[in-house]
Amino acid sequence: MLAAARAAQKVDEAAFGGPGAVKVIAPAKVNLFLGIGQRRPDGYHEALSVMHALTMHDVLRMRLAPAQPEGPAGLSIALDCRVAEGLPPLDVPPEDNIVSRAIRRLAEAIVRSEREQVSVLLEKRIPAEAGLGGGSSDAAAALVGAAQLWGLAADDPRIEEVARTLGADVPFFLHGGCAVLDGAGDAFVRELAPMGSPVVLVRPAGGVSTAAAYRAFDECPVPVPASDRDAALAAARAQDVPLRNNLATASESLLPALADVRAWAEACPDVQQALMSGSGSAVFALCDTFEAAGRAAAQARLRGWWAHATTFGRVRAAAVPSR
Ligand SMILES: C[C@](O)(CO)[C@H](O)COP(=O)(O)OP(=O)(O)OC[C@H]1O[C@@H](n2ccc(N)nc2=O)[C@H](O)[C@@H]1O
Ligand SMILES: Nc1ncnc2c1ncn2[C@@H]1O[C@H](COP(=O)(O)OP(=O)(O)OP(=O)(O)O)[C@@H](O)[C@H]1O
Structure with a gap:
């Protein structure tokens, strides 16, 4: 039974290989320091934060293909989310998953209107609602993957602009390592020498x-x-x-x-x-x-x-x- 499941998974993963496909890692983070301040008029709080990335990560396999001729016009997204053993299932419909939202928002920002499908296999190892930034990192990884599939330069400023609209923690994962952030905890101040402990x-x-x-x-x-x-x-x-x-x-x-x-x-x-x-x-x-x-x-x-x-x-x- 387990062998059959493994074989099925291999077939799926194989479909995400070759040209037109990309594998992206989405690391977890911890806050070494979090100093929350005043609530601002926009509802967010001032935050001085030092975040550090961890080697533990989710994996996104992404593939770009022309959409079926009878399918909807423009972009469609097919997301399959698999959660590691020992973690509760992620109770989010695929279209609301932050991965789908990130890809859609980047397509809008670069005014991409091709009739195409982005397929994503998301392997979750980072628990949700844990303060480990799992969803935020998945969103950053989805932006990195979609940018590569669409031939955008990795440093295209629209990637970071879209990241900021998705959540306070998302921009950090585009830089990773260890960083000081201020504003709402989303504005990069400077890098710190990371640890490997x-x-x-x-x-x-x-x-x-x-x-x-x-x-x-x-x-x-x-x-x-x-x-x-x-x-x-x-x-x-x-x-x-x-x-x-x-x-x-x-x-x-x-x-x-x-x-x-x-x-x-x-x-x-x-x-x-x-x-x-x-x-x-x-x-x-x-x-x-x-x-x-x-x-x-x-x-x-x-x-x-x-x-x-x-x-x-x-x-x-x-x-x-x-x-
Ligand atoms: C707790 C931290 O993870 C520390 O890194 C972040 O401050 C939260 O980052 P995040 O999960 O990306 O949060 P978002 O998705 O942007 O915001 C979720 C909610 O948290 C509150 N929020 C978040 C960040 C912030 N500086 N002030 C806030 O008040 C807001 O009510 C917001 O609606
Ligand atoms: N790909 C995703 N992974 C995790 N959660 C997601 C995802 N997409 C949408 N969500 C929703 O976002 C909520 C919080 O996600 P996440 O795990 O990033 O929060 P967190 O652990 O509080 O992280 P943070 O440190 O950013 O506050 C989840 O409860 C879930 O409903």
Whole structure:
């Protein structure tokens, strides 16, 4: 049964090889620092953020083909989403998936009106509603892939313009590595020297909606000390950034299991430091060695939580060889 499923998957993946096809990786991120400030008139909050990409990633296989003559005029998108074992299914219709929205929006921005079909096979390994930027990274990867399929230059400014309209975290994934961002957490300030050290991601059952976390924050805002902001702004390397997140209290009020994960991480001898990422519900834990990271992940799984050992990386949403 499993062999048959694997064989079927191979056939599908083979259809995404050769000319007119591209494979793109969409890495996860964590926020080493997140200092949320005032709510702005547009509803977004001021945010000073330091994001770091991880080597753990989703995969998008994309293919461009002329549409069936009897099909709709203009662009059609066929999206097949497969979720890794151990993760809940993604409860989003294909047309609402941020991947489809990204491709459509780029086609509009470059005024592309060809009658054609973009097919996408999206392999999700990054859990949703985890603060790991999975959807945002998929969107950036979809822009990178569609740009390549349509022969756009990788540095065409319309790619970044469209990225900003899709979500605050999306532009970061076009740069990747480690970066300081301000504005609404979407404006690139500068790059930091990235790390390559091990990190464990732990997520209790249940996600946190980003919008709900910001609403809870407004009810009980927690300021970030100016000295922490200054240290984040002065850092030259990822490892010099103080680990802080003033959205954590709000997210813990929405998902109390987050406090259990925090308490576990504080007591775990294999964990050096831990912090909730973004609006949660994933917590990332820094470990000294890959062995320690593996042990910490195993301990977290024994408690019934999703856990994954990975590394920080100098990676971004990028096309890779398909084999
Ligand atoms: C928590 C973070 O992930 C940290 O990197 C980001 O701030 C959120 O980025 P994101 O998931 O790309 O968020 P978006 O899809 O742009 O916004 C979702 C919702 O979060 C709230 N939001 C987001 C970013 C921000 N600076 N202020 C906000 O108030 C808004 O209510 C918005 O409607
Ligand atoms: N390709 C996708 N992957 C994940 N979520 C998607 C995708 N497309 C649409 N969504 C919707 O977006 C919601 C949040 O996505 P995502 O996983 O990026 O949020 P997050 O973990 O809160 O990340 P962030 O750190 O950007 O706040 C999901 O609950 C889902 O409904």
